[in-house]
Every structure is written in C-alpha cells, then in structure tokens.
Amino acid sequence: MKYKKIECEVLVVGGGVAGIAASIKAAREGASTVLIEKNNFPGGTGITGLHRFICGLYANTEDMPDKILNEGIASEICSMLQELAPGKIPLRMGKVYVLPFATSNLMSVLRSLSEKEKQLDIYYNTEAVSAKTENNTIVSVTIQKLNKKFNIIPRVVVDCSGDGVIIKLSGARYRTTPPDQHQLAGYTFRVNGLKHVDDILAVKVPYYLARAVEQKKMPFYLKYTTFTAGDTEDEGYCKLNMPSAGIMEREKQAKKDALSVHTYLAKVLPVFNESYIVEMSPEVLDREGPRLYGKYTLTADDVITARKFPDGIVKNAWPIELWDQQKGVRYQYLKPGENYEIPLRCLVTKNIKNLFCAGRCISVTHEALGSTRVIGTCISLGEKAGREAAHR
Structure with missing residues (x-):
C-alpha cells in the first residue's frame, strides 16, 4: 500500500x-x-x-x-x-x-x-x-x-x-x-494533604515499608520505595521500584501497589493520616x-x-x-x-x-x-x- x-x-x-x-x-x-x-x-x-x-x-x-x-x-x-x-x-x-x-x-x-x-x-x-x-x-x-x-x-x-x-x-x-539482571523499573504517585513533612520522612517511608515486607504484608520490592517532599508543605512523591519483568499486567499491579503503600503509610505514619493520592504515573517506566x-x-x-x-x-x-x-x-x-x-x-x-x-x-x-x-x-x-x- x-x-x-x-x-x-x-x-x-x-x-x-x-x-x-x-x-x-x-x-x-x-x-x-x-x-x-x-x-x-x-x-x-x-x-x-x-x-x-x-x-x-x-x-x-x-x-x-x-x-x-x-x-x-x-x-x-x-x-x-x-x-x-x-x-x-x-x-x-x-x-x-x-x-x-x-x-x-x-x-x-x-x-x-x-x-x-x-x-x-x-x-x-x-x-x-x-x-x-x-x-x-x-x-x-x-x-x-x-x-x-x-x-x-x-x-x-x-x-x-x-x-x-x-x-x-x-x-x-x-x-x-538478561531479565533477571534488569534494573528495577519505576512508578511514582503524588500525594497531597501531608502534615508536618520533615527531612526524616525520606528515611521513615522505606523503613516502615521494609518492616511490612519482613512481615510479609507486601511484595519484597516495595521496601525499595523512596519518598521526596513536594513543592508545597503538604505535598510528597512516593516512587515504587519494581521488577521490570515477571509481573503480569504490571501497570495494573503498580497501581494496586501504590494504593497499598499509601493505605499502609496512612496507618503507621501520622503525617500520612489525612493525605490522598492526586496523581499516578500513567505507566511503569523501565530504567533500561x-x-x-x-x-x-x-x-x-x-x-x-x-x-x-x-x-x-x-x-x-x-x-x-x-x-x-x-x-x-x-x-x-x-x-x-x-x-x-x-x-x-x-x-x-x-x-x-x-x-x-x-x-x-x-x-x-x-x-x-x-x-x-x-x-x-x-x-x-x-x-x-x-x-x-x-x-x-
């Protein structure tokens, strides 16, 4: 044609x-x-x-x-x-x-x-x-x-x-x-409504998620989640780092993981108690x-x-x-x-x-x-x- x-x-x-x-x-x-x-x-x-x-x-x-x-x-x-x-x-x-x-x-x-x-x-x-x-x-x-x-x-x-x-x-x-050596892929969600964000929160988020992984409440890769403060006092970004292969429907899984992470953090960290997700990445992004x-x-x-x-x-x-x-x-x-x-x-x-x-x-x-x-x-x-x- x-x-x-x-x-x-x-x-x-x-x-x-x-x-x-x-x-x-x-x-x-x-x-x-x-x-x-x-x-x-x-x-x-x-x-x-x-x-x-x-x-x-x-x-x-x-x-x-x-x-x-x-x-x-x-x-x-x-x-x-x-x-x-x-x-x-x-x-x-x-x-x-x-x-x-x-x-x-x-x-x-x-x-x-x-x-x-x-x-x-x-x-x-x-x-x-x-x-x-x-x-x-x-x-x-x-x-x-x-x-x-x-x-x-x-x-x-x-x-x-x-x-x-x-x-x-x-x-x-x-x-x-090889798939088993691929770097972890990234998936980010943005939250508003945080209270009293400080520099220690970037340490607390992965610490508490690592504990949840140890208790088998979450997939192992969620212990690699990072947190950075946003542009306003009540804003923050959580970045999940997940395997780039081996997960069926990984965008669907990433959204599910994001919701689970946010719900868990709202339970264990007062700063997240009244927060809410306002934006998620449209897709999981490979690093390589x-x-x-x-x-x-x-x-x-x-x-x-x-x-x-x-x-x-x-x-x-x-x-x-x-x-x-x-x-x-x-x-x-x-x-x-x-x-x-x-x-x-x-x-x-x-x-x-x-x-x-x-x-x-x-x-x-x-x-x-x-x-x-x-x-x-x-x-x-x-x-x-x-x-x-x-x-x-």
Whole structure:
C-alpha cells in the first residue's frame, strides 16, 4: 500500500528530552527536520515519570555549582526553568547536585523551544511502525498518527525513543540485559494533604515499608520505595521500584501497589493520616532497554576512571546508579571534581550507515547505563546527535 510521502533531511524518533534536543539542534543547523512522539506532549519519561530533578548537569563538587558541564541546549533549558521558578536552585543530593523542576514547567520549556524552530515539524500521537533499509541504509520509515500512515523519506535518522524502536526496525545490532539482571523499573504517585513533612520522612517511608515486607504484608520490592517532599508543605512523591519483568499486567499491579503503600503509610505514619493520592504515573517506566551495538561501548571502568576520548562529545559526572533487583539502589561515584566523556562512537551504529542514537539506548554496558541515562546527560547527547545528523 502506498502512503503519503514526507521528505526530510533528519528524522528524530522520540520526543523525550534527548529527542527534543536532537531535533532542535538539527533544525538550527539548517536541516529540514521531522520529530515524531508517541505521546501528545514533549518530555517523555521526564513527564510521565513525574520526575522532579534534572540529574547529570553538574560536576560532583562540594560547593554549589555555578555552571553546568555541557553548555548549549541543556543550559538554555536550565535558564528557562529558573526564570519560571527562581526559587529552584541546585540542590545537593548525596554527593552530587541536581536541579529541581516542576513537571509543568519542563513541558512548557520544551514546547517553547521546539515550536520556535521553522525547520522543525513535530508530529505528536505518532509512532514508527516499520523501516525499510537498502544497502545498510534506512531509506524510509512508515509512521502512524492515529489511523493514518505516512512514509518518511529521511537522509538520516536519530533514534531517541529509549526503547530502541528504529534500532529494532532497521536491523541495527543491539544488546539487552538478561531479565533477571534488569534494573528495577519505576512508578511514582503524588500525594497531597501531608502534615508536618520533615527531612526524616525520606528515611521513615522505606523503613516502615521494609518492616511490612519482613512481615510479609507486601511484595519484597516495595521496601525499595523512596519518598521526596513536594513543592508545597503538604505535598510528597512516593516512587515504587519494581521488577521490570515477571509481573503480569504490571501497570495494573503498580497501581494496586501504590494504593497499598499509601493505605499502609496512612496507618503507621501520622503525617500520612489525612493525605490522598492526586496523581499516578500513567505507566511503569523501565530504567533500561535495548542498547545500541555501536562503534564503541562505554564501560563502568571508563566512567569511574573519568576516561577522556579524542571524540568525546558529552561530559558527565553522575555516579553509576544501579537499581538492583535483590539489593536495591547502589552508587559508585567518580572522584570529587572528576568527569568522564562519552565518545561520538557510542551514538553510531556498526551496520546502519545513516542511523544515530541518543538517550537511553546508546552503546554502553549495563553498568555504565546507570550513569548515562539521566536527564541532563540525555539532553546533551541528543544535541550532539542532532548536530552530527544535520551534517551527515
């Protein structure tokens, strides 16, 4: 069947932070660019996951940072967020700094930046359903928007989907982690009506849930639940961390778990007594998926030893943050003041000539992904991929 054709120089698949940055940069470099996103809004997991902090922006220094590691679009986004919420300044979390943000503000900033670009056409509620390759080159990508299909004829494709959509459809080589070694997936719910929230609540929530698990009142993985205070005195966020595989109808189970956790906390912690759930993530969000088999694979040793590369394009100092199914979260930090580099080769496939990747599905090991997958780093990876695609 023949579909309407849309020709472009750069096709970006996935409108999360990496995809938005990639498409903006490609358009600014003069390339006619098409961005497709399955949701009806930009931001990807940063929005659907109810995230509240941009990680991976700063060096891991003790002093509050006065600049970010990677200038460019990441800097623009941070400046615009701080204009919307001047009170949100870098916050120390463990040994590193993060930038707090409001979900609505991030969505607004991403829309504002992307809609200014005249060389960029954005298709929301749209997914890639097939790709045709000839001589190891993607020659067309069929996309579907509601019940209509179109053929995109791109010169270059950038996969920022997080799930490796184009990697799989094009036949590019990739690797996956065995299911029993996958990082725990995340599911967040927001509550209002809390009374007298203090810093100790972030310790009390997992402590009481661990006791409930020991008493076999709840599934084992709920002991890894975290709590962070919200933007108002009575608001808070609980993040469940659950196996990414092995649970039937996991969205349904996640909602059930969220209700159970909230009910239990309301019984054992007075601060939760009169609270109520006002929002839940629409889906369980994986921390890892298919990863490109690129021209170079970044390793944990590269991260921890702060390795630099001749083709290094993005700096990062975020620790290796692994959410182990049996042990919960584990961190491996770089030395204070150090950062490593991600080389361009991690974004380039070995067997598809006109495909780049950015975001979660770049060429890294399971362990290194624990550092590279964070929002701040993904923004910069997207920008660099967009620049390279525009000039390919």
